[in-house]
Amino acid sequence: MFGSRITIIVGHFGSGKTEVAVNGAMTLAQTGQPTSLVDLDFVKPYFRSRTAGRFLIDAGVELVAPEGENLYADLPILLPRVRSICKDPTRTVIMDVGGDDTGARVLGSLADVLADQPLDLVLVLNFRRPFTPDVPAALAMAADIETAARRKVNGIVSNTHLMDETTLDVVREGWVMSGDVAARLGVPVLALALEEGVLSQVDDATFGCPVLRLRRAVRPVFEEGPRVPRVGPLFVLK
Amino acid sequence: MAKKLMKGCEAIGEAAVRAGCKLFFGYPITPQNEIPEYLSHRLPQVGGTFVQAESEVAASNMIYGAAGAGERVFTSSSSPGISLMAEALSYLAGSELPVVIVNIMRAGPGLGGILPSQADYFQATKGGGHGDYRCPVLAPWSVQEAADLVQDAFDLADYYRSPVLLLGDGLIGQMMEPVEFHEDRKPLKDLSRKDWACTGWRRDGSRPRAIVNSLYLDADTLEQHNVDLTAKFDAMRANEIRVQGRFLEQDYDLLVVAYGTVARVCLTAIEELRAQGLKVGLIRPVTLFPFPYQAVAQAAAKAKAVLVVELSTGQMLEDVQLAVQGRVPVHFHGRTGGHLVTPEEAGQRIRAVLDGKSQEVRHG
Numbered sequence: 003m004f005g006s007r008i009t010i011i012v013g014h015f016g017s018g019k020t021e022v023a024v025n026g027a028m029t030l031a032q033t034g035q036p037t038s039l040v041d042l043d044f045v046k047p048y049f050r051s052r053t054a055g056r057f058l059i060d061a062g063v064e065l066v067a068p069e070g071e072n073l074y075a076d077l078p079i080l081l082p083r084v085r086s087i088c089k090d091p092t093r094t095v096i097m098d099v100g101g102d103d104t105g106a107r108v109l110g111s112l113a114d115v116l117a118d119q120p121l122d123l124v125l126v127l128n129f130r131r132p133f134t135p136d137v138p139a140a141l142a143m144a145a146d147i148e149t150a151a152r153r154k155v156n157g158i159v160s161n162t163h164l165m166d167e168t169t170l171d172v173v174r175e176g177w178v179m180s181g182d183v184a185a186r187l188g189v190p191v192l193a194l195a196l197e198e199g200v201l202s203q204v205d206d207a208t209f210g211c212p213v214l215r216l217r218r219a220v221r222p223v224f225e226e227g228p229r230v231p232r233v234g235p236l237f238v239l240k
Numbered sequence: 241m242a243k244k245l246m247k248g249c250e251a252i253g254e255a256a257v258r259a260g261c262k263l264f265f266g267y268p269i270t271p272q273n274e275i276p277e278y279l280s281h282r283l284p285q286v287g288g289t290f291v292q293a294e295s296e297v298a299a300s301n302m303i304y305g306a307a308g309a310g311e312r313v314f315t316s317s318s319s320p321g322i323s324l325m326a327e328a329l330s331y332l333a334g335s336e337l338p339v340v341i342v343n344i345m346r347a348g349p350g351l352g353g354i355l356p357s358q359a360d361y362f363q364a365t366k367g368g369g370h371g372d373y374r375c376p377v378l379a380p381w382s383v384q385e386a387a388d389l390v391q392d393a394f395d396l397a398d399y400y401r402s403p404v405l406l407l408g409d410g411l412i413g414q415m416m417e418p419v420e421f422h423e424d425r426k427p428l429k430d431l432s433r434k435d436w437a438c439t440g441w442r443r444d445g446s447r448p449r450a451i452v453n454s455l456y457l458d459a460d461t462l463e464q465h466n467v468d469l470t471a472k473f474d475a476m477r478a479n480e481i482r483v484q485g486r487f488l489e490q491d492y493d494l495l496v497v498a499y500g501t502v503a504r505v506c507l508t509a510i511e512e513l514r515a516q517g518l519k520v521g522l523i524r525p526v527t528l529f530p531f532p533y534q535a536v537a538q539a540a541a542k543a544k545a546v547l548v549v550e551l552s553t554g555q556m557l558e559d560v561q562l563a564v565q566g567r568v569p570v571h572f573h574g575r576t577g578g579h580l581v582t583p584e585e586a587g588q589r590i591r592a593v594l595d596g597k598s599q600e601v602r603h604g
Contacts (some may be wrong), residue, residue, distance in 0.1 A: 015274075016247060016416055029383075029440035050272060074354060076270050130245045130418075132254065133281065162247055164418040 006120040008088065008095045010109065012147050013126035014134050015046065015101030018161040022126055022195060024097035025053050025152035025218045031062040033095045038087050042108050043066035044078040045100030054219040064093075080108065088115040113152045123148075124192065125155045127183065129162045129176045137182045144187060159183045159214065161195040168200050177209050246419045248383045248412045249274030249316075252342055253282060255390035256314050258421055261340070262288030267295055267321060270354040271410040272344035275316040296321040300328030300341075307337035308452040310437030312394055318410075319360050322352055329403060330369025333469075336436075338397035342406045344413035345448045347578040355578020356410030358500060361555035364407050365529040368558035372466055372591030374473045375403045376480055377528040379499045383417035389526075395428035396480065398471055401436070409551060411501045411580065417445075421603040424470065441540035445465055482526035483535045487514065488542075492521035494567075494593055495543040497536060497560050499525050502549055502581055509587040523577070525594060528556070536563035545593050545600070550582055557601065569600035 010018045011025065020043070027039040039058055043050040051058070052067035059065060066087060068079045087095055110115070125147070127140055135142045148154055162176020179195060186193045187219050191213040196204060206212050246254070253275050256264070264279045276292065283290040293299035299315050306313040317325065322343045332339055342490050343364065347357040364377045367480050376396050380386035386408060393404040406591045456462035486507060498506045503524040510520045523539045525532050536559075540546050546568050548557045554572050573589040592598040 048410065076354060128245060130243065132244050132246055132250055165242055165416070167418045167557070172383075197587065201392065 006122045007091070007093075008097070008116070008119050009100060010097040010122040010123050010151075010153075011126060012099050012106050012109075012123060012142055012155070013041065013101065013150065014128075015105075016130055016131050017101070017128045017134070018159075018163075018195060018216075019101070019126050020049060020051050020125075020212070021216045021218060022159055022161065023057065023096050025214070027058060027063045027096045028061045029139075030094050030096070036064070036092060037062070037094045038064040038066055039096040040084055040087065040095060041065065042080075042084070042097050042204070043100040043105065044108065045102075045105045046077075051098040051154050065173065071169055080102060080111070085112065086109040088112065091112070092191050097197070099100045101116050102143065106147045106150040109151035116153075120202055121205045122157055123151065123153045123155050124157045124158045124159055125197070127163050127176070127180050129179050130164055133208070137179050137186070140179070141186055142184065155187055157192040158187075158189060159193050159195050160191055160211075162195065163195075163200070165197075165202075170201055173201065173204065174209075175205065177211075179192045190195075241421050241423065243418045243420045245416055246383060246385050246387075247274050247416050247489070248408060249280045249344065249414070251383050251419045252316070252388040252390050252406070252413075253278035254419075254421065255387040256340070257265070257282055257286055258425070259312065259391045259394040259396060261312040262286060263295050263303075263306050263311055264288070264315065265291045265299040265306070265313070266315045266317065267293050267456035267552060269579035271316045271346055271356075271413050272316050272342065274413070275342065275479055277343075278333050284354070286519060296324035297328070299524060300325035304328055304337060305340045306337070307332070307339045308438050310439055311360060312338075312398075314340035314362060314394075316344065318344050318346045318587070319348050319357070320346075320361070322360065322363065326363075326369040329375075330371050330373060330380065331454050332403045333369070333375060334371060334445045335452050336401040336469075337403070337452065338394075338401050339403050340393045340397055340406065341403055342408070344373075345407065345409050347576060353578045354410070356580060357576065357578065358409055359553075359555065359576065360407065361550070362407050365531070367560075371385045373469060374406055374476070374529050376400070376476055377405045377407050377532070379480075379526060379528050380412060381503050381524065383412070383415065384419050386412060387419050387421065392428050395431065397454060398431050400432070400476060402456045402472065407500070409500050409502075410578075422527055430507065458504045476502065477530040480527060481530045481535070483532035485528060485535075486510070486522040486524075486554045487525065487526075488521050488539055490519075490521070492519045493544045494519060494520045494590060495539050495546045496514065496522045496549060496586075496590065497525070497546060497556070498522070498549040499528065499556065499587070504590070505581050505583055506549055506586050509585040509590060510571050511588060512583070513587055518590070518594060525556070531559045531561070531563070535562040536560055537565070538562045539567045543568055545571060546570050547573060547593050547598075548591060549573045549589070550568040550588060551580065552574055561567040571598045572601045
C-alpha cells in the first residue's frame with residue numbers, strides 16, 4: 003500500500019477512510035518522506051482528517067485543510083494548494099475523500115491535474131456499515147464512486163469491524179466479502195485493517211494479507227482517561 | 241439482526257422504520273443531516289415516503305397532517321430548525337397529536353455553530369411553543385440507547401397522544417457505535433386503535449366525524465381542555481420517569497448530575513477518581529420531562545454537595561435545584577460554543593468541589 007506517489011482513499015460514509023489516511027500519512031512521515039495529507043472531506047464536518055490536525059503536524063505531516071473558523075465549516079472549500087501538491091513530484095500525498103459518490107465528486111474536478119500522475123485509488127470497505135451489508139451493495143457503491151471520481155479503483159482495504167466489539171468472525175466475514183469485491187473488480191486486497199490492540203493474534207499470515215494496524219486517531223472524548231491531550235473541542239489524542 | 245456499526249443519526253432513522261414509521265418530513269441542517277439522508281434511502285425500501293420540505297415550518301405542519309390522519313410520523317432537526325417548529329409543536333400538543341421530533345442540538349443562540357450543545361434543555365422541557373403544555377423528552381447517552389428510545393418514543397406518543405422529543409447533542413448524532421435491533425421487540429404500551437384520527441367520515445354513521453383541533457373560543461371549554469391536558473402530563477410524571485445511577489449504593493461525598501454524552505464524560509472521570517479513593521456518585525436523568533425530582537433529591541440527601549455538568553450555562557441546573565430544595569449546596573460546570581467537557585476538566589471540577597475550592601450556585 004501507499005506504493006504510488008499519490009494515494010486516494012475512498013469508500014462509503016464511516017468505512018474508516020479517515021483512520022486509514024491518518025495512519026498512512028503518519029507511517030510515511032516516519033520514514034522521512036515529505037508527506038502531505040489532503041483532507042477533501044466536504045461531507046461530514048464532525049469526524050475527518052483535519053480533526054487530528056495537531057497530531058499530524060507533530061508527526062511531520064503537512065495537513066492540507068481549511069484553517070481557522072473554516073476548520074469546522076460544512077462547505078466545499080478546495081484549497082489552491084491541493085492542485086499544486088498533485089503536480090509536485092517531491093511530495094508523497096494521501097487524500098482523504100468524503101463518503102460515497104457524493105464525496106468522490108471532488109476528484110472529478112481534480113481529474114485534469116491527476117490525469118498523468120502515479121496514483122492509487124483505494125477503496126475502504128466495512129461490511130458492518132448499514133448501506134454496504136453485502137457484495138452487490140459494495141460493488142454498486144464502488145461503481146458510483148468510480149463514475150464520480152472518473153477513475154477506477156485499483157486496490158481494497160478490508161476494514162470490517164464493530165469497534166470494541168470486533169470478533170475474529172466479524173473480521174473474517176468482511177475479509178471474505180472484500181475478496182469477492184476485489185475479484186469482481188480485478189484488483190488486489192491491499193491490506194486488512196485492524197485497530198491496535200484488537201485481536202492481537204491476527205498477523206500477516208492469518209489471512210495471507212498484510213495487516214495494517216490502526217491507531218484510532220479520532221474518538222469521542224468520553225472514551226479516554228482524564229489526562230489525555232485534546233484535539234480541538236471534540237476529540238482526544240490516543 | 242447482526243450488529244451494525246452505525247452513526248447515532250443512522251440508528252435513529254433505522255429505529256423509526258422499525259417502529260413502523262413510514263413517513264418522514266424534514267429539512268436539512270447540520271449536525272442531523274444523516275437522519276434525512278438515511279431515510280431518503282431507507283423509506284422507499286419499506287414502501288414509505290420521504291419528503292424534503294421547503295422549510296422546517298412546512299415539515300412540522302406536514303407531520304401535523306400525517307399524525308392527524310392516524311399515521312406514525314416523525315421529523316428531525318437541530319436547534320435553530322426546532323425553533324422554527326415551535327408553533328407547530330404547540331399546535332400538536334394542543335390538538336393531542338402523536339409525533340416524534342428529534343433535536344440533535346448544536347451550539348446557539350441564533351445560528352450559533354454546528355458543534356455539540358445541550359442548550360435547548362429549557363426549550364424542550366419547559367415549552368418551546370406557547371401555552372400550557374409539556375411533552376416527554378428523552379435523552380440518550382449512547383447510539384444503542386438512542387435507537388431504543390426512538391422506538392419507545394413512538395409508543396409513548398401514541399399512548400399519550402402527544403409529541404415526544406428525543407434530545408441528543410451533536411456528538412450522539414455523529415459518533416459511531418455498534419447497534420443491535422431486536423426483531424421481537426414488544427410495544428411499550430397497550431395501544432388502542434386511533435379512533436380519533438381523521439380517516440374518513442361516513443354519512444351512514446358507521447364512521448363518526450373526527451376533528452383535529454386546538455381552537456376553543458369558549459373559556460369554559462378551553463379551561464376544561466387544559467385540565468384534561470394537565471391530567472395527562474401528571475400521568476406522565478407518575479409513570480414515565482427514567483433515571484440511571486452509578487455508585488449510588490456505595491458511599492459518596494459528591495453527587496454529579498449530568499445527561500446525554502456529558503454523563504459518559506463524567507462517568508469516565510468518576511471511575512478514575514474512585515480508583516484514587518475519592519467518593520463520587522453519578523445520577524443521569526434519561527427523561528428530562530418528566531424530570532426525576534425525587535430520585536435526584538434522594539441521591540443528593542446522601543451527599544455533601546451536588547455538581548451539575550452541562551453543555552450550557554446552566555439549564556437542567558434549575559431542575560436539580562428544585563429537586564434539592566437548598567438542602568445541599570449545588571455547584572455547576574458548563575461549556576458552550578461547541579466545546580465538550582473533557583474527563584480531565586470534569587475531574588478537576590469534582591476535586592475543586594470536594595476541596596472546598598468551588599463556589600456554589602446562588603441566584604439573585
